[in-house]
Amino acid sequence: MSTTIDTTIDTLRFATAGSVDDGKSTLVGRLLHDSKSVLADQLEAVEHASRNRGQETPDLALLTDGLRAEREQGITIDVAYRYFATPRRRFILADTPGHVQYTRNMVTGASTADLAIVLVDARKGVVEQTRRHAAVAALLRVPHVVLAVNKMDLVGYEQAPFERIVEDFAAHAAESGLPGFTPIPVSALVGDNVVARSTAMGWYEGPALLEFLEEVPVGAEAPDAPVRFPVQYVIRDGEVRYYAGQLASGVLHVGDRVTVHPSGETSQIAGIDVLGTARESARAPQSISLRLADQRDVSRGDMITAGVDVPALTREVRAAVCHLAERPLRVGDRVLVRHTTRTVKAVVEDLGGAPALSVNDLGHITLRTADPLLLDPYAASRRTGAFIVIDPADGATLTAGMVEP
Template sequence: MSTTEPVFAPADSLLRFATAGAVDDGKSTLIGRLLHDSKSLLADQLEQLEVASKERGDEQLDLAMLTDGLRAEREQGITIDVAHRYFETARRAFIIADTPGHAQYTRNMVTGASTADLAIVLVDARNGLTEQSRRHAVLAGLLRVPRLVLAVNKMDLVGYDEEVFRTITGEFAAFTERLALREVTAIPISALRGDNVVDRSTEMPWYDGPSLLEHLENVEIAEETSGFRMPVQYAIRAQDQDYRGYAGQIAGGTVAPGEEVLHLPSGMRSRVVAVDSAGAELELGRAPQSVALRLADDIDVSRGDVLCAPEQPPAAAEELTATVCWMSPKTPLTPGTRLLLKHTTRVVKAIVTEVRERLDVTTLERGPADSLQLNDIGEVRLRLAQPVFCDPYEHNRFTGGAVLIDTASNATAGAVLITETR
């Protein structure tokens, strides 16, 4: 049972956001404060939190325990894995990815932020910008997270000093000028005390902006710049009902009955008869909804194919230039490495033809490289055994992203952000 009457946000208003920052900047505490003060905790969750805090002798609730679920995280007081939490208010639903702060978990931060509409970078007001603060801002820009919030935390420990806040935001603005961030919003907060997290604080009368939750509820979700795309996940055939539909998640744009679509790889065109979702017909399907499309013509459509807007088709590429975050702790990424590339619903064989350069994510400097080690990010060229239908990552993060898979272990070995196709 919830601690308050449930409220339900509109289904198309989902906001995915990730938290990032240095160790002990308060990411897990901030998420716990958001959940607690927005009354999004179940009664049993709140009770368990109260009991655990008492057992540890804490005078206040240890809100970080709501997201630090691994035993090692609780023992060390740090975040190691990516923790996801869902909550909603009357205005919007949210999925939170709490990402680690340690440099050795860069791959986890990339994983958590890769699907985010917004990133929150926390900074301890006492310490100012750190190497990890800059690193995570760079990663957010690299992953094309369209909007970023600089949350200057622990303002209570610097006496809610406006000058401290202004100094940090000024330094951050100068650093992020070179990053691909559309919008940066700075908010002074205290996650421990709740200042400017859900409710506006009376301790900082010099700040006249929104609280963090107010900003999250009202920020606009960026639209992809590509046209309609839907990688096909499954062909649904029900002969007893004379039904044939092609199911998948819309990866960009919109689709409506009566519109023409292009099928790749055949190049054939057809008209959409209906857009089905959860047993109902939709007047309009939009990303990132999962739908089934019924077409007017009998086309052989299979898993891994793409239905798209005829006037804006993705590229059919057998060679890719991409930014790769290497995630394998066992072997480095070197020219000649053979892997599997999973792109949307298609899996193809791939070989690394060149490692061009490595990016220093703290300085934005690029240097020559012949390999990528664990957590390294660099530019790589790949040759594929079969074409994939893709876009540059900056135009569509879904069709512009992929993962590399180790052929021996089937483990995820790298995250791929496509920059050029051939």
């Protein structure tokens, strides 16, 4: 019997975050286990490891805590990515660390996420790291946030602790600029409201977590989103040149008038190719190649736009940042800035009044670049409003930036 794979279902990227011992890995393990996304040999390995640790039942956290050091310490120290699917949707999951010293890992895991799950222990309530995670989710403009109040079984499945946590989190979310969130009471250890709705919390009338993950809208780009096409490769076929890359936003049609930046030269789209097939149009985030009607000097790192909604080229970059490297970033440092496919030299002019940024610091930066960049505010585009700062000496990533208006 043959199996037909439905290629029309979409993909949700989501990240988990929470304080230490709030149960993130157990929640993820429960999601994988109860949605029947665990292979038999994986489950057998988890059962064996659990027995070796003196546990009578499988420790589902081990499904994501795959590193030896994590198992020995009982914590998550890196971003663990998992892929699974249900009949309704595919999922890419990033289980991020809870320690404050691993804030940079949450930034990595949530930077491309459509949704973030912030876990809170029902007994402890909102703690400092919860507030930090709310701030990071707001900073990264994650479109959807779920407040998962975990370990409800340890507070007798009572409604009052849940409501207090929701009220407390709402106050901090408003302070952080988080536009909204969806609260769900769960018990990852037992399975309440993770995949199936719980019968122990009759007062809760909302969906189980997996139900919400299957139904939340993703990829809803505004129909009038501005066209941004960073050129990644120039392909020469005799006298004809094709410009290849991923369409970051907007829709392009054959015949559209376009502008190449930073040169300012204009032309017209003569052809669009998607996966070897000629098309009349393309939509973000498709990977495409373009052919222009005129010979133009276009190189990797150039940005092709259409329409009039184009920000001015600038050499001054102001942004919110999270510093990712162990080495500090200081005022006066000479760095590289990588924005989409373009890399330029720059100097750190200001760090929001601070002399330096240390690892996991959240702050603000002003950079002066040697060559102009076409930047959108991060609030308008998570793709063309983001950049990274690189050490020119060894190519190490130092800082992740989100362009401010």
